[in-house]
Amino acid sequence: MSIVTQMTTRCPVCGANAFSYTELLYDAPYFGKILISTGYCNACGYRYFDVDYAESGNPTRIVFKAEDGEDVSRSLVVRSKTGSVKSPELGFSLEPGPQAEPFITTVEGLLYKALDYAERLRVLQPESGRRIDEFVANVQRAIEAGGFTLILEDPLGKSLIIPRRPESVRIEPLDST
């Protein structure tokens, strides 16, 4: 992965000269060249994220195996508006809603997102407290030590995982089961 652009410029929302903007170019197996742009405004908190693909666009399933904590903290997840992420071992599934925003985060960041949802669920369904406790303990262990699979499915083929180790990822067409 190489950095193409990195600069601080005028924020498109508040106009302050505090918008950190980065473009990364990544040559991904199967996907080809991908341009990832991220931006963050230190003045108003506005976040920008976009991914541009030279190729691809076919329904894809990405299977990622995290073997240890390094795989978790140093692999990236790029989820488009149409991607869904699940982990059979950890027992969660994040489906894109109609308002889904694309995001890029580490696998660790994604698991923290899952923990956030679990804590929100705890408020809505106090009777599920014990199951949520178990889920939280499992996810926290997974963040430390890996040992789980993530499956990222995208009918438009615009989501991907940028792994720390290339061999931890398998990409297949979505129609095959």
Ligand SMILES: [Zn+2]
């Ligand atoms: Zn701003």
